[in-house]
Structures are given as C-alpha cells and as structure tokens.
Amino acid sequence: MAERNGRTVRDLRRANRTAVLQRLYFDGPLSRFELGPATGLSSGSVSNVVADLVADGLVEEAGSVDSDGGRPRTLLRVAPGSGHMIGVDVGETRVRIELFDLTLTELARAERPLGQRRYDVDVIAGHIRDGVAEVTESAGVDPGRLLGVGIGVPGIVEHTPERGAVVHGQTIGWDAVPLEELLRAGSPLPDTVRYFIDNGARTLGQ
Structure with a gap:
C-alpha cells in the first residue's frame, strides 16, 4: 500500500527503524522518552519500532535512569553482537585485519608481515583473504552475517x-589493480x- 508521496508502509517502517537505530548508535543509550524528540517520531511509533528491534535482537536494554517523579526509565542501546565488521589496513610492513562488533570493540586480530614482495598484489590479496577467515573463525562469527569489510590501501581508489x-598506486607499482x-x-x-575500499589516509581520518 502506497501513501500519497509514493512511499509504502514498508518504506515508512524502514525509515523509522533507521532513525531509531541511528540515534541509539550515535547518542545512546537513550530511553524511549528521549527517542521521541531525537527522532521526531511519536511515542507510539517509538514504542512499536523499539519492540520490533528488540524482537529482532538489534536493540537491548542497558539499565535505567530515574525520571522526574515517575518510574525509572529503561535505557536502550544497539546490541553489540547484532552485527560485525572487519577493518583492514595495508601498511608499509604488514597487513592488519581486525574484527569488531557494533560498539567497535575489537574481537579478533590477525597480522601478516610483508617481506621482500611486500606490494605484490597477489600476496596482499591472499593475506587479506586469509586474515578475514582467521578472525571470523577465531571469534566464531558467521562470515555471511558481516556488515562489510573496510580496507585502507596506499593509492587512489576508483x-x-x-x-x-x-x-592506482604509482608509488607501490599498482596500475589499475x-x-x-x-x-x-x-x-x-x-x-x-x-567491500569498502579507499585510500588509507582517508579511512584513518574517518
């Protein structure tokens, strides 16, 4: 069913879920009361969205705070284990691969030193593939449930x-790799x- 502006109920639901998750991720933990003004949603919409997110395992309770004269308000946060991501840094002497949960807590790390063939493309690609397999296996994370893999490389990325x-990495001999x-x-x-691949200096800044 579509609304007048062409958005469907599914679009609206997805947008509301995104708004709540973004605020909890960047500003949380927050109570349902605080999520209303933070997202622009009504209290009823917040309650419905939060209930869905809790049922899906994406949001969990994180304690409570006293309210003005009323019952303590339950705080909510994004569930750390509901998503995982991998960061890769291709450096001058090694390739580092790290696995994180949604709170950016490091769960596992692997490093591969770069020898004489340090910028050999096949060697580096192999190090990344092996490192990804190692950290996911070490932490017991299903590779298929990763949100993504971010890779910082020396050079310009097209x-x-x-x-x-x-x-394109002229200084390391990479030409349209x-x-x-x-x-x-x-x-x-x-x-x-x-895969999210970009210049290493830019990814470090982000």
Missing part, C-alpha cells in the same frame, strides 16, 4: 560498476558482504 574498486575483484576470487565471504 570505484567502477564493472570491476568494483580499482587501485582490480583489488575488489581479486578479493572476491576465492574469498571466504559470500557476495552479499560488501
């Missing part, structure tokens, strides 16, 4: 519709898991 992220394509080949991750 995002193409045909080949994904292509890296289809890194994302190489990582997909033989990867322990399903195609549904996204």
